[in-house]
Amino acid sequence: MARDKQRFGVEDVPVASFSDLAFLLIIFFILTTTLVATRGFLSEFPSGERSEKQQKKATTVSLRDGKISFNGAETDLPGLTRELAALKLHDRTGDDKLVVLEAAGKVEYQDYFEVMAAITHAGGALCIIRETEGER
Amino acid sequence: MNRPRKGRRRAKIVIPVASFADVAFQLIIFFMLCSTFAQQAGIPIQPPTAPRLERIRESTKVVSLDAAGQVYVQGRRVADAAAAEGELAALLRNARTPEARVVIFRCDRSVGREVFEPVLDAIARAGGIIAAVGERKD
16 A cells, blocks of 8 residues: 555645634534524414404504503503403404504504514414504 | 653653544534524614513524614615515515415514514515514513
């Protein structure tokens, strides 16, 4: 073997830097990987116009200037959670699961997120109603 | 000064490093298969909090909204919600399964309704299932 190397001029491939290269790649992956578990909720919003049937039947949660209303009655977040739990939305199907979320005035995402999370956790299907320019 | 006595041999310690590269490549393969790239890296966002949040699977489609109201799709800044809708529609064109339609929505807690609502609407219109991300309130 050694004689063959001498005869044909075969040289070893330099592999000494392979491990350095590999560790650089590991560092790259460690830095770009998200190891923290993502928490939140999934929601598929039906987009489009609100139908007359939905307007009459659906449970409505309103957020206006940080104040929460459930079917027209003012409440707070624990109160909303209780009201939604009483509806047993997990056992319902189709349009009966629908909870309309209306926001108006000055509403921050923190308040909106808490309400959305409460509705989703209760088993409701979210439907958002946006206030347009003309409605203000 | 103590000199080694003549004729006494010193034991030569050799650390076997030949397998280091193999170990390193195994780790790389592990990270490649298990990681999702941080699409929102560099975008400063204070996530909202809620008491009960479930663990959700990471998705490759990410929409971010920072405190200044700037919209980002896949970590790239876009002009407004309408532009985000166009980008998302292109991304979701070949998405057939519900899992493929999941869009991670990261939004700063201080953003106002007039900014985040059009973005949520844009994701819904593009055919995405919104995965709103936050932190658990203890």
